[in-house]
Amino acid sequence: MNTYKRFPINFVEGKGSYLWDDMGTKFLDFTSGIATCNLGHVPENVMQAVQHQLSRLWHTSNLFPIENQEKLANLLTSQSCLDQAFFCNSGAEANEAAIKLVRAYSKAKKGNNPVIAAFSQSFHGRTMATVSATGQEKIRAGFEPLLEGFIHFPFNDLNALGRIKDAAPAAVMLELIQGEGGVIPAKQEWIDELVKVCKEEDILLVVDEVQTGMGRTGTLFAYEQYCFEPDIVTLAKGLGSGFPIGAMLAKEAVATAFQPGSHGSTFGGNPLASAAGLATVKELTTSTVLENAITASESLYTILLKLQSRFPFIKSIRGKGLLIGIEIEGEAGNIIDSAQQENLLLVSAGPQVVRLLPPLTITKDEIEDFEEKFSIALERYMEA
Known part of the structure; x- marks a missing residue:
């Protein structure tokens, strides 16, 4: 169906930071499958783990224990402040699971009709629940009536915190860096006050780390850099190095709101996906990949600031780690097209932001x- 505006390039091979098309042309990939191939294309350890699993067992369903899934759950919880994991196939599904868990927990604990507070310019997925949670009209348009139970507030706005407190939602759901919304990092002062309100009012904190998680910002989870503990974290994208896998992590007290039959996924965390996820997280937590991401980020910012002094149409550079947004005057798509002529792949984050x-x-x-x-x-863009 006509749901994607595709570039006319047919890729047939990838390794590390490069892709090759069907004509043998080599491209430097600064999209990583939209923040998914965090270890590069076809990373050796992940490939070996998947090949080993491929020769043994593909699928049994979650009616039975899955060894790789249990190992991955243990690894993710040991590396985070969370206690239990639910596995699915995508970021939208992880956020769906989080929304359901919030509702189940709130109704069991408070017996009320739970409302979730989210933020303008957020992006949480394209299912009906996650579209309803998303704070972008362009994502929501045409799909009304939306799911009830979501209220939206300005992002990074200290003055809005009082209104959140008065609304008394069951949970606050946010990205610490709004990726699709333009690569907008949360301000530390705002997060500190938001966390304070949530603690005082017994409001759950749900952090969508679908794009920021798995080392993208220089730490395994972005919340680590903001020095607080969320109640629920959602993951996908970089978790499986390109294999479809998502996860929702939750603290024990919240996770117990789910019981057998509360939620499920036929393919979620199956042996193949879990093998990819386990190998990916092991590599992220035992190698120097995260240190390299920080060093590379510093180098890129140095280069971008130098380019900003040369090209006045670059308005700002923002982000964390290797999630970087370059705000420009004009259309980001024109720069992306120009970069493709140099065999460099980039992606946008809204009409005026080039995302690295x-x-x-x-x-x-x-x-x-x-x-x-x-x-x-x-240079080509400036001369056009």
């Missing part, structure tokens, strides 16, 4: 390759 999402494994030489290609793309 290189693999966390990006090397110094590859960053230099990016600088050369991106500089030419910006």
Whole structure:
């Protein structure tokens, strides 16, 4: 169906930070499958784990224990402040699970009709519940009536916190960096006050880390950098290095609101997906990948600030780690098209923001390759 505006490039092979099309042309990939291939394309350890599992068992369903799934749950909870995991196939499904868990917990504890507070310019997925939670009219338009039970407030607005307190929602749901909304990081002062309100009013904190999780911002979870503990965290994208897997993590007291039959997924966390997820998280937590992401981020910001001084149409540079937004005057799509002419792949975050999402494994030489290609793309855009 006509649901995607596709670029006319047919990729047939990938390795590390590069993709090759069916004509043999090599592209430097700064999209990572939209923040998914965090270890680069076809990472060796993940490939070996999937190949091993592929020869043994593909699927049994969640009616039976799945060894890789249990190991992955233990690894994710040991590396976070959360206690239990539910596995699904995507970020939208992870957020659906979080919404259901909030409702189940609130009704069991308070017996009320739970409302979830979310924020303007947020993006939580494209199912009916997650579209309703999303704070972007362009995502919601045409799908009314939306699901009831969501109220929206301005992001990063200290003055709105009093209204959130008065609304007394069951939970607050947010991204710590709004990816699709334009790569907008939450301000530390705002997060501190929001966390304070939630603690005082017994409001659950749900953090959507579908894009920011799995090392994308330089730590395994972005919430670590904001120094607080959420009650629920959702994951997907980088969790499986390209294999479809999502997860919802929750603290014990909240997770117990789910009982057998409360929620489920036929394919969620199946042996193949869990093998990919387990190998991915092991690599992220035992190697120097996260340290490399921080170093690479510093190098990229240095380059981008230098380019900003050359090209006045670059209005701002923002983000954390290797989730970087470049706000420009004009259409981001024109710069993305210009970059493709230099065999550099980029993605947008709204009409005026170019988003950089290189693999966390990006090397110094590859960053230099990016600088050369991106500089030419910006020159062409300025001359157009």
